[in-house]
Amino acid sequence: MRADARSLLDRLGRSDFAYKEFADRFSDLELWPLFEALLKDPRLFTQEIAAAADMAAGANEAVSSPAIAGARTAEPAPPPPPAPLRAPQPSGAETLAELFNRYEAEASGTTPQRHAQDVRAMLRRLSELDARGEL
Amino acid sequence: MPLILCHSPKGGASTTFTASHLAIGLSGMDGSDGIGGDITLLTLSQSDMTPLHFGLPPAQRLPAFGAAIEAAVLVSGISLRCEPFAAQDPDFLARLDDGGFLAADSARTLVIDVPAGEPALASRLMPHAAVHICPLTASPDCLALLPQLLEQDEATEGSGTAYVIGKLDETRRLARHVAAFMREVLGDKIIAKIRQDQSVPEALAMLQPLSRYAPASAALADVRQMADVVRGMLEMPASADPGQTDSDGAAPTRPAPGASRAA
Numbered sequence: 001m002r003a004d005a006r007s008l009l010d011r012l013g014r015s016d017f018a019y020k021e022f023a024d025r026f027s028d029l030e031l032w033p034l035f036e037a038l039l040k041d042p043r044l045f046t047q048e049i050a051a052a053a054d055m056a057a058g059a060n061e062a063v064s065s066p067a068i069a070g071a072r073t074a075e076p077a078p079p080p081p082p083a084p085l086r087a088p089q090p091s092g093a094e095t096l097a098e099l100f101n102r103y104e105a106e107a108s109g110t111t112p113q114r115h116a117q118d119v120r121a122m123l124r125r126l127s128e129l130d131a132r133g134e135l
Numbered sequence: 136m137p138l139i140l141c142h143s144p145k146g147g148a149s150t151t152f153t154a155s156h157l158a159i160g161l162s163g164m165d166g167s168d169g170i171g172g173d174i175t176l177l178t179l180s181q182s183d184m185t186p187l188h189f190g191l192p193p194a195q196r197l198p199a200f201g202a203a204i205e206a207a208v209l210v211s212g213i214s215l216r217c218e219p220f221a222a223q224d225p226d227f228l229a230r231l232d233d234g235g236f237l238a239a240d241s242a243r244t245l246v247i248d249v250p251a252g253e254p255a256l257a258s259r260l261m262p263h264a265a266v267h268i269c270p271l272t273a274s275p276d277c278l279a280l281l282p283q284l285l286e287q288d289e290a291t292e293g294s295g296t297a298y299v300i301g302k303l304d305e306t307r308r309l310a311r312h313v314a315a316f317m318r319e320v321l322g323d324k325i326i327a328k329i330r331q332d333q334s335v336p337e338a339l340a341m342l343q344p345l346s347r348y349a350p351a352s353a354a355l356a357d358v359r360q361m362a363d364v365v366r367g368m369l370e371m372p373a374s375a376d377p378g379q380t381d382s383d384g385a386a387p388t389r390p391a392p393g394a395s396r397a398a
Contacts, residue, residue: 001334001349009351016330016353032309034275035316043282044320126315 039122137369138236140264142249142257144284145277148270149301151178152335153358154248155188156345157268160362161244162212173243174213175236180250181219189215190344201230211344222256228263237263258291266368267296273303273314281320297326297368299361304331326368327361329354 009015038044139161141154158176177200178185186195189210197217198206208215221227231237236245247264249257261267269284271277288296298321304310318325332354338345345355 001351006351015351016356032312034278035312038278038281038316038320041282043286122316122319125319126312129315 035122137244137265138231138260138263139244139246139365139369140249140257140260140267141246141270142254142260142267143251143270144254144280145271146251148251148272148277149329150251150270151180151184151248152188152354153268153270153299153301153329153361154178154246155185156355156358157362157365158213158246159211159344159346160359161246161366174246175216175243176213176246176248177216177218178248179218179221179253179256180248183217183219184339185215185217185248187339187342188344189213190338190342190347192342200234222253227256228259231263261291264295266365268299268365269296270299270301271317273300273310273317275309275313278313278316281317285320295368296324297365298324300325300328302331303328326364327357329357329361 139157141150141157143150154176158174162174176185178197183197184193186197186208187193191208191210195208197208197215200216200218200221202216218224218227224230228237231245235243247260249260257267271280284296298317300314300317303314305314314328330353332349332352334349334352335345335354338348338352341348345352349355
């Protein structure tokens with residue numbers, strides 16, 4: 001480790017740096033067609049389908065994250081209640097996640113295709129992680 | 136008895152680094168609970184870089200698996216061995232068994248580093264492994280392998296494969312997104328992320344162990360955490376049903392990755 005980096009770490013009382021805050025815009029997350037291609041791959045769903053079968057048989061274990069589980073259900077998830085119409089709020093009053101959730105709620109009514117919802121569910125989940133600084 | 140298999144389908148995913156530091160992490164444990172203590176790191180690669188990760192010069196030749204104890208290379212209490220032609224040896228598993236590494240009550244821990252180019256050999260070893268550590272990188276090529284990996288995991292009825300995201304550079308947008316996607320798909324099967332850290336190659340170039348060259352290394356902290364998680368995974372069957380075997384009588388029951396973290 002370089003001496004200047006070590007000195008800075010010592011002054012900060014840290015043993016290493018951790019990069020945690022990098023803002024990603026929602027639109028940026030849609031730039032990777034590989035994600036969408038993978039979500040179409042049935043091999044990615046095999047274990048979840050088996051897990052779903054287990055759950056249907058009474059198993060208690062939940063093995064899927066909410067986003068993937070939502071994306072892999074045979075039927076589309078019921079649409080969220082329509083967002084109330086509201087006037088534009090001052091900048092910063094609405095979180096990024098709320099903005100995207102509202103966008104999804106509005107968009108889902110016009111594009112009912114399951115595939116589109118799969119991708120959107122995944123991207124919404126990623127956006128929520130990003131908004132919480134966990135991405 | 137733990138036999139820990141380190142194998143990635145993708146080369147350059149830090150498998151040797153992961154295996155080496157996993158062995159180092161486990162060697163710090165006293166072995167009183169059957170984990171740690173007598174550790175052997177066996178590399179099956181024909182172009183092996185294991186000595187570098189222990190601060191040894193590249194000219195250091197590791198003894199064969201069956202070599203006499205006098206020929207052993209011991210670093211930090213870890214016996215380093217190599218078996219570059221194990222894939223061609225039909226008796227390799229039998230020799231592991233003869234060495235006591237497959238016995239449920241053995242006090243020895245064996246970490247095996249299987250190179251990416253030997254998937255068949257990894258498949259042979261997998262049923263006997265307490266844990267299979269699969270290092271991946273947060274890159275599109277590793278991401279594209281996910282369906283294949285999950286399919287293989289399902290085919291082998293394996294719930295003991297644990298994934299590690301190595302060389303993770305979270306300053307890169309694509310790497311962050313790929314890692315997030317992997318977390319979504321694999322969930323608790325990802326047991327650790329190891330950050331990209333320039334001090335790792337620097338330590339190799341300095342012919343020093345990473346813990347000596349850069350004790351504050353981010354990658355070192357991450358890989359130590361990974362070793363703790365693996366230890367937790369290994370402790371699970373010991374307390375639940377030690378020595379349980381399947382119908383073949385050879386393979387121990389493997390804990391689900393992430394089970395120890397959830398506990």
